[in-house]
Amino acid sequence: MAAPLGGMGAPHRPVLLRETIEFLNPERGGLFLDCTVGLGGHSEAILETSEATRVIGFDRDEQALAAATQRLLRFGQRFHPVHADFREVLRIMQGLGEEQAAGVLADLGVSSLQFDSETRGFSFRFDAPLDMRMDAAGDEDTAADLLKRLSEEEIARIIFEYGEERNSRRIAKWIVEHREQGTPITTTKALADLVARAAGKQKHQRIHPATRTFQALRIAVNRELEGLAPFVEQVVDLLETDGRFVVISFHSLEDRIMKRELRRLAGQCQCQHRTGVCNCGARRAVELLTKRPVTPDEFEVEANPRARSAKLRACRKLAV
Ligand SMILES: C[S@@+](CC[C@H](N)C(=O)[O-])C[C@H]1O[C@@H](n2cnc3c(N)ncnc32)[C@H](O)[C@@H]1O
Numbered sequence: 614m615a616a617p618l619g620g621m622g623a624p625h626r627p628v629l630l631r632e633t634i635e636f637l638n639p640e641r642g643g644l645f646l647d648c649t650v651g652l653g654g655h656s657e658a659i660l661e662t663s664e665a666t667r668v669i670g671f672d673r674d675e676q677a678l679a680a681a682t683q684r685l686l687r688f689g690q691r692f693h694p695v696h697a698d699f700r701e702v703l704r705i706m707q708g709l710g711e712e713q714a715a716g717v718l719a720d721l722g723v724s725s726l727q728f729d730s731e732t733r734g735f736s737f738r739f740d741a742p743l744d745m746r747m748d749a750a751g752d753e754d755t756a757a758d759l760l761k762r763l764s765e766e767e768i769a770r771i772i773f774e775y776g777e778e779r780n781s782r783r784i785a786k787w788i789v790e791h792r793e794q795g796t797p798i799t800t801t802k803a804l805a806d807l808v809a810r811a812a813g814k815q816k817h818q819r820i821h822p823a824t825r826t827f828q829a830l831r832i833a834v835n836r837e838l839e840g841l842a843p844f845v846e847q848v849v850d851l852l853e854t855d856g857r858f859v860v861i862s863f864h865s866l867e868d869r870i871m872k873r874e875l876r877r878l879a880g881q882c883q884c885q886h887r888t889g890v891c892n893c894g895a896r897r898a899v900e901l902l903t904k905r906p907v908t909p910d911e912f913e914v915e916a917n918p919r920a921r922s923a924k925l926r927a928c929r930k931l932a933v
Pocket residue numbers: 626627628648649650651652653654655656671672673674677697698699700720721722723724725747
């Protein structure tokens with residue numbers, strides 16, 4: 614089957630696919646959870662490895678889930694789509710009567726379907742309402758809502774922390790000035806123009822000046838960093854002995870949480886202040902399969918520039 618096309622005609626390529634399959638090892642069969650089904654590329658590869666493999670695929674984006682379900686129709690009952698937030702994984706598994714999984718994958722962040730959408734506001738390449746919600750049917754605030762509601766300090770903090778944007782204060786100030794003048798920023802083009810003006814002319818800039826601000830707002834709208842630590846703990850508890858967990862992050866804050874949690878669950882104390890008494894809950898539940906994160910090679914980055922910031926970490930559940 615041909616790979617689905619992204620909005621710009623670029624084929625959608627699952628990131629670090631070979632490495633993901635090697636670590637998950639789905640040939641042995643069993644139940645695998647794809648927590649971020651997206652366009653279904655990783656799920657498809659998992660299902661192709663063995664007739665004895667099933668996948669439950671979560672996504673909070675109904676549009677993505679529908680596209681993936683269509684792509685994976687040929688696997689029949691072996692693929693089960695669930696429209697949900699993966700942070701609810703334990704509750705949903707219980708609801709489905711499933712107790713354990715042989716492997717769990719989380720390929721975090723935004724999908725090409727979202728990024729290449731001309732109407733959902735994820736990219737400044739298209740003029741659209743500033744929405745950015747992955748769950749477009751949900752009742753969470755859009756990016757435009759946040760820019761209308763939050764204080765100047767909160768907007769600056771989001772843009773600085775999640776976007777590492779050094780002009781965050783000026784950008785936040787101008788956003789708030791606009792809304793005070795009765796012309797709030799509500800479209801991608803208005804925001805991209807404002808950020809470009811705030812950043813001024815810059816020599817040798819590799820990325821568009823609005824890239825960091827858009828990333829930061831997307832993370833805030835979708836609360837992407839919230840609940841990740843408890844999610845890892847839930848996943849590890851769901852894994853059967855020798856079951857695998859693979860996580861791919863695209864943002865340093867996301868990867869930092871994953872690194873810390875996986876080390877903690879491998880029994881390495883993560884307490885900041887060593888008092889001799891560990892209170893971070895370190896326990897030896899998994900063996901780390903990646904001492905350092907695995908990153909895409911130059912060929913993958915050349916073929917798929919969006920893979921450039923990907924970091925993969927993996928672990929294996931120990932016998933309890
Ligand atoms: C990078 S894409 C996954 C791409 C996928 N691995 C593939 O091969 O096509 C990430 C997907 O995860 C979804 N997502 C992000 N956070 C989520 C969450 N908390 N719960 C459920 N889905 C989430 C997004 O909607 C998006 O479709």
